[in-house]
Amino acid sequence: MNIREELKDRKRIVIKIGASSLTHKETGRINLHKLEVLVRELSDLHNMGKEVVLVSSGAIAVGSAALGMNGKPSELEKKQACAAIGQARLMMIYQKLFSEYNQTAAQILMTKNTMVNNLNRKNARNTFNELLKMGAIPVVNENDSVSTYEIQFGDNDTLSAVVAALIEADLLILLSDIDGLFTDDPNTNPDARFIDLVENLDDHFKDMAKGSTGSKVGTGGMATKLTAAEIATSAGADMVIANGSDFHVIHDIIGGEQVGTVFAANHKEEFYLIDYIERLL
Ligand code: GLU
Numbered sequence: 001m002n003i004r005e006e007l008k009d010r011k012r013i014v015i016k017i018g019a020s021s022l023t024h025k026e027t028g029r030i031n032l033h034k035l036e037v038l039v040r041e042l043s044d045l046h047n048m049g050k051e052v053v054l055v056s057s058g059a060i061a062v063g064s065a066a067l068g069m070n071g072k073p074s075e076l077e078k079k080q081a082c083a084a085i086g087q088a089r090l091m092m093i094y095q096k097l098f099s100e101y102n103q104t105a106a107q108i109l110m111t112k113n114t115m116v117n118n119l120n121r122k123n124a125r126n127t128f129n130e131l132l133k134m135g136a137i138p139v140v141n142e143n144d145s146v147s148t149y150e151i152q153f154g155d156n157d158t159l160s161a162v163v164a165a166l167i168e169a170d171l172l173i174l175l176s177d178i179d180g181l182f183t184d185d186p187n188t189n190p191d192a193r194f195i196d197l198v199e200n201l202d203d204h205f206k207d208m209a210k211g212s213t214g215s216k217v218g219t220g221g222m223a224t225k226l227t228a229a230e231i232a233t234s235a236g237a238d239m240v241i242a243n244g245s246d247f248h249v250i251h252d253i254i255g256g257e258q259v260g261t262v263f264a265a266n267h268k269e270e271f272y273l274i275d276y277i278e279r280l281l
Helices: 003-009 032-047 059-066 076-100 112-116 118-133 156-166 203-208 222-235 249-254 273-280
Strands: 012-017 051-056 105-110 137-142 171-176 238-243 261-263
Touching (some): 003 238, 012 156, 032 051, 051 118, 051 156, 076 105, 112 273, 118 137, 118 156, 137 156, 156 171, 156 222, 156 273, 171 222, 171 249, 203 222, 222 238, 222 261, 222 273
Parallel strands (some): 012 051, 012 171, 051 137, 105 137
Antiparallel strands (some): 238 261
C-alpha cells in the first residue's frame, strides 16, 4: 500500500505546531482564528477515534506579546517569566476552545530531565497513557519557566519527537512555516526541488538541512526537524513536515493527500530513547 494511504490508519498521533503558526506575524499576538481551526481539526481527529497529543510552542512568544514587548526578550530570566505568563494564557485559550468541542485538554510540561531520569520518564509515560485512555488531549510544551540550558530541549521539534517515541505514537506531524523538505533552501535557490517522501534518512538528506528558519518567533530550523525525524522514525513512527499556515492541512494528511514531506518509519530493533537524546540533543 502507498504510504499516504497508510497514514489514514494511524491511531496515536502527535502534532507539533510552532509559535510562528499560532501568532500574528505583525503583532506577535495569538491568532485566534487559526487556533480555532486547529482545535476543531484536533477535536475531529479525536472524534474519528484517534488518540491525539498536541505539542504547542508559543509560551514565550505569547507572554512577551501580552507584556507589550516587541519580540522575545534575550535575557534568560525575562524569557522564563514571559513563558510563565504565556503558557498560562495559551492553556486558558486551549481549554476554552477544546471544551467548546466537548473535549478535555490536559497540560504536560517537561524538561530534558523528565526524559533522562528513569523514574520521571516512566511516570511521564504512564501519565500520557492514562490521559489517552481517559480520552483527554494532552497539550505539551517544554517547561520553559524552569528549564535552563543544561536541561532543556530548546526546541519543540525535538521535544515532539521525544514525546512520540516515549508514547510509541505511530505518526508525528510537524507543522511549521515551511512546506516540507527541499533539496536546497527554496528562499535562496529557485532550483530547489521539493521532496515528497524520505524512505531512508541518510547523510545525503541531512546535508540538505539548513540550520536556519525564516521565522522570528520559532526556534527550530530544518536541522532540528531532521533530528526529530531521526528520533521519530527510528522509534517506529512516520513523520510528516507540512506547512501550518492553514491547519486544515491536518485533515488532508490524515486523509492520505499528497501534502508535505513524509519520513517513513524505520523502526530500529535496538532503539533506546536515552541514547538518542544523549547523542543528538
Ligand atoms: N518552548 C518554547 C515556547 O513555548 C518554544 C520552543 C520552540 O519554538 O520550538 O515558547
